[in-house]
Amino acid sequence: MKIYIGIDVGSVSTNVVAMNQNYNVIFKEYIRTNGQPLDSVKKGLKMLEKNLDHSFDSVVGVGTTGSGRQLAGIMVGADIVKNEITAHASATIQFHPDVRTIFEIGGQDSKIIIIKDKMVVDFSMNTVCAAGTGSFLDHQAERLGVPIQEFGDLALTAKKDVRIAGRCTVFAESDMIAKQQYGFSKAEIIKGLCDALVRNYINNLGRGKNLEPPFIFQGGVAANKGIKAAFEKEIGHEVIIPQHYNVMGAIGAAILAREYIEKTGQKTKFRGFGAADFDFSPTSIECGACANSCEVIKVDLNGKTVAMWGDKCGKWTNSLVG
Amino acid sequence: MRVGLPRALIYHYYYPLWKNLFEQFDVQVVISDITSKELIQKGIKVTVPEICLPIKAFNGHVINLLSKNVDYIFIPRFVGIESKKWFCPKFIGLPELVGYSIDGVKDKMLTIDIHGNREDTCLLENYRPLCNVFNITEKELKKALKKASAYWQEFKQYCMKGFTIEESMQILNGEQMVSNTHPEITLGLLGYVYNIYDPFVSMDIIKRLRQMDVKVITFEMMHEKDIANVFSKKSKSIYWTFSNKIYGAAKVLMNDPEVDGFIHVTAFGCGPDSIIGKLMELDSDKFRKPFMTLRVDEHTGESHLxxxxxxxxxxxxxxxxxxxRRELA
Known part of the structure; x- marks a missing residue:
């Protein structure tokens, strides 16, 4: 069977999926990145290798996406390296062709993607503030001593509404403490936080956009029932959570890899599962040649430099050519 | 005599004019370095925090020139270049903004006030203060202005052929340029010259887009008459000169079937852009053309952009x- 691999390297999680020709996801793994993107990718590849029937399955295309897409792409030998918007939208359209609005909330970024006739027509992403994202919830869960897995369920048990300022995580925190002192329960505070996150998200990203159903909610935060409920209350409509909600970016990367391979008829550049054992080391150097002090990323494979980027002038990037 | 030109703000639009004019009087023109992290940091340090990035960059360039052993730093006050239109207040107060931000710059500042209704700014009264500084007669200045204006017009002609400002300057210096061959899509890139053409501020957006096989059209690549005519007698034009040019350019390009979408590059905190940005966004909705705003400041991350x-x-x-594909099928 022909297999396409998709890898999404995000700030909080690294996801690896394998998809067969019928767009069935035959393997998926959600791994916490913990600041070690390459190790996470290696781990994911090893797990995938164990799960494939190698006499029968062969990898014919690989795609990477996410903030670490470039690095992961070089490591595994990706056929395509795509941005998260295109990847997420491609996956959602595959499983929910009638989708009009995608809410995606990840670890440190969030986006709204507007779709019409299976095409992305508009999108917005959060800029420098992570107020409406997964790390915000992670942080608050830790503060309240509630495991993040139980966060959503607990929110649903709240009996009263409490409004928490959600514009900024710093103020949300002090507001939360104040509301705790007023005597609101943990469940109510958590529900308040969910409402605040959604309110902030819709106000920031959805401003001026016409949000039409069907609404699809994906990304790691979609596991949180409290957020789903808050979304449904805020927009007054059902919100659908897709089956593979937490690995949609990776699925999209696999779909885009397939599209590319089929269009070009090329053979995959996949380095093989041995890539997991390669000695792969990215280092960062601060170039001192001019006043820009660019942070240049250098990637070595088995002791040989295979990629460099991050320099404004191209001095390092071009040094590898030839 | 050495006169420094800060490589910032309106420099990108008028550089060929000033260079030509000054050199006619045997003045050596010294340009500040290309914007770098260090240069901009120096500007940020001396500038009030709430002001926009382009002004901070300008101060950085002035500081850079102070170390280049120049006799003067040319800081014109742009008030207006067309009737009933003005520059942003920061341009009108630029000599003061710089003078009170940077120690030791006041003695070196060469300031003239630009008024009137000529795009080339070449009115004798605008440039008259130069007579004393360069020790020239009014007659000589008048003749030089005429020459400089013609030179600048030539530069503008290259821009209007679709070359960027940098490319047009290179052509003016006798270099050969080829326009991009087979773009897949065409985008209107809307923004002030000092944002688009500063490689640090816009992070080389034109280069990035071209690498993605995008043809880029900016306002200075269009004919001024087309832009001016787009505002009918009934509809109000925009109060600020360059904001009006950009909004006008957007209006012309909205009607151009070749243009597939728009990117508006704006500096965080820009007042005029808060108005034209919204107007262009509303128009793009009407014409069903995708529109994206890129808001830049000193904290903008490259990977995000x-x-x-x-x-x-x-x-x-x-x-x-x-x-x-659908049409083919």
Missing amino acids: QTRIEAFVDMIKRKKFAEQ
């Missing part, structure tokens, strides 16, 4: 090719 540009270009390409 790249992701947005990639996603925007991808969105337009995929849509366009799907439409083409």
